[in-house]
Amino acid sequence: MALVLQPRREPSKAMVWAAPVIAVLATLIVGALLFTALGYDGFGAVNAIFIQPLLNSNRWQDLLVKAAPLTLIATGLAVGFRANVWNIGAEGQYVFGALAATGIALLTLDMQGLWILPAMVVAGVLGGMVYASVPAFLRVRLGVNEILSSLMLNYVAVQLLFYLMRGPWRDPMGFGFPQTAMFSLDQTLPRVIPGTLIHLGVPVALAAALTMWFLMARTLAGFQVRVVGAAPQAARFAGFRETRVVWMSFLIGGGLAGMAGTFEVSGPFGQMVPTFPVGYGFTAIIVAFLGRLHPLGIVAAALVLALTYVGGESAQTTVGLPAAAVGVFQAMLLFFLLGSDILVRYRLVRKGAPPARALPVTASPATRAVPGAAE
Amino acid sequence: MTPELAVSILMAVVATSTPLLIAALGELVVEKAGVLNLGVEGMMLIGAVTAFIVASATGVPSLGVLAAALAAALSSMVFGYLTLTLTANQVATGLALTIFGTGVSALLGASFVGITTGTLGLVFPANLATDPILRILFGHSPLVYFSLLMTLGVWWFLSKSRAGLILRAVGESDSSAHSIGYRVIGVRYLAVLFGGAMAGIAGSYYSLVLTPMWAERLTAGRGWIAIALVVFAAWRPGRLLLGAYLFGAVITFELQAKAAGWSFLAPEVLTSLPYLATILVLALISSRRASARLAAPACLAKPFRASA
């Protein structure tokens, strides 16, 4: 009575949302058993990572603050991913945007005014866009594979950051340590709920996700993105220009990444430091996929990822789980989530059961690249 | 400059370049088959820790290298199963593999921190291998000769052998390859397996040859440089050899210059070089449409599923 995978007649709408839940549950069970077998308190670890932070109101703000940049970046990336435009340079765009904002901050350190923070945000968004336009230009003009070019630019941006921190932008009063001066009050992101850590970036991230949901579902531009991704030939036939979609994808992705960078540097960091990049640009790629490229899914996925970080720290102190084990938990979660996507287009049946009558779902480029992405 | 000094510097170039070359050769074959595995860094770490553990436990470093190849190949199968059988996204799965490798290697290696082990022996007789001049030919780690042989082997495989032709066909046009009856998924599995084994061996070079020890994140991001080198070389083994050695030479000469009291590059520029050079090469090879032989494999990172 072996089970085999059988193509579905059409992608399962239920599975689109059920698969991630199945994956999380599988991670919890396998993770608990695996780490128990390895001699750790596996069930304690699962409890500390995935359950305790949800029960402790002190942790909620941590989750929101951690999820905000991930949501913002992933929302932007998802636009491109739907159109088969693979911007994996968000980390660099995040850093470059934050550097642009830092540049404004250092210029205005001795000034006052409510215009300073908005100017930093504008600079940050533009910075992210400028940096994203390099791979966009290379792809549109020269046909350069954007996965590779945007990947390479990540490392260049980080080195630029190191250079600026070590040299020109170093705080002259900072005892030689490579970091900028602290930002002034007018350069600091305000908190939206007094007495908590929840800064302006949190509602903005949520608003960005909702806006993108509306734009993708209701506007012509959103329609173009979806068509170019799902059926490039039909799109060309309809007169949609692929070039425009590539540019749009990169500018939105880069702009939101730059905005996320600005919020981080002007909010939680309050100054620029060499350790500013912590891989949000890469994590956001994973978040985008876990959220099935849907803005609301992305919000949920960002919160799940935030949970593993925040809970992982608790697990170190409460059950003595090494930091490395938390990484393994995260990777397992990703593996299960990525693997569970197959359930959207296939179903498990007993061997020998009659096949579905219609032809299997012929994978269009978009659903092939991104299972379950089609609306 | 004395000949002895020149030899010493060249030895350093070889030592810097070799692990990058090995890992990049593996990734080159993977990409030629149309698969982009961004998990090189994670697989290298798994290889590095396995090599060290096995070498310490058995006292036989060569067994460590073998175990590294096996362990990393095994981890590449997680990637293979998810992306090839379950058609998960390759970019996301590769990133997850790197997170996995970083975590698993740290867990496995925790009790091996702070000790050292024997290194790989020499291939040639000691009087040749330790001669101040002749060692440039005979004094390298066995893995150096391995990397050169593999470069030749991969070149021969891809351009001269029938199996290599099939592999390239799978990478250039999966649906055509499928329609003439080649097993696209099977070929890609083998390529990913090879890429994993090579990444593992590259990792073992760090934990057994360069600095015989284990510590978390021992490879310090060199898996990403390997990926850059594949692109820099425009997916050609000969150019890869050149690229890896060019990169090793720049790093070595910069360090030598600093050690001699002068410096020609900001360290950040130096670190950015492989990536900037890669983007430049990408732009150049993509603009010359005529030489399609230099372009990226057409099916790179695109999943394939035979429709019935």
Add this chain to the structure above:
Amino acid sequence: MSTLNRRQVIAGAGALALGTAFMPRGASAQVSGRPVKAAFVYVGPVGDFGWTYAHDQGRKYLEEQLGADKVTTSFVENVAEGPDAERVIRQLAQDGNDIIFTTSFGFMNPTLRVAREFPDGRFEHCTGYQAGPNMGLYNSRFYQGRAVLGTIAAMMSKSGKAGYVASFPIPEVVMGINAFTLAARKINPEFTTQVVWVNSWYDPAKEAQATGALLDQGADVITQHTDSPGPLQEAEKRGAIAFGQAWDMTSFAPNAHMTAIVDNWGPYYVNRVQAVIDGSWKPENVWLGMKEGEVAMAPFNEKMPADVKAAAQKIIDDTKAGTYEVFTGPIADQSGAEKIAAGVVVPDEDLLKMDWYIQGVQG
């Protein structure tokens, strides 16, 4: 001075925004009838066999010395400097830790912020320069150990040239380079130190390559201010001599390893937790050295000649006795101009912002 003013503005604003809302939950001023909860925040993995490893050895020593009925400890490793650190520190404070040690420079501002939110908590930050009413600072006079290394290097070097593998030009590292070179030039006035910056605290392969380059360029003694045993291993291969960093690294280079500067944090941690138990803890800015046992030297290699051992031991003994201070004038800077007049000892506050190199340092 405007920078300092801005800092104060931020400090005031931060306290206003946070101070009222976050009531300290677990951290109480008095600890009695239960073990003290001490927490440690590490920047690296405990398995780095360098900086973080040494702190974690200190934590274990604390547990051993005081016992489970007096102290329980926990730690979080691999914490990124910035908001992640702030979150971890806050979480530890909320969990009722009586004292929290944060062990990397980049944790300074996060620790400051959390310390303001928890006025009844106790915080100790390692290597920073800003303290608070409930936040102390601590560091070690590692440069005292560097003087011992410089003495050994100058006496054993044939070329009169040392190679220094260094991470970043922060005062801590600059101070070490100067102390090493000053001590060496007392033995051999022509001695030079060639510095190679690898711009990383931890990259074994690159550190080893830098070591190789230094040896190629005429150095025959290697010392380092990076965390991995890479330089030692390379020195061992090439038959040069070298010194361990943060911990006794003899096992990596039995022939090359002459001695090591050992970061011995344990006694300090015991002392501070005992103060919490006694109710006498208050924030201080302490900079301890060999005298207090916080900086120790690993056993000398047997291959070291007797006269070198004796000279090195004399530096140690005199430092402990307070009769030897390496930063005593006259000291000339790289241009050869006298920077510190004869007989003058560089005061601590100048050491802590040292950004100039003495004569004999190259690179």
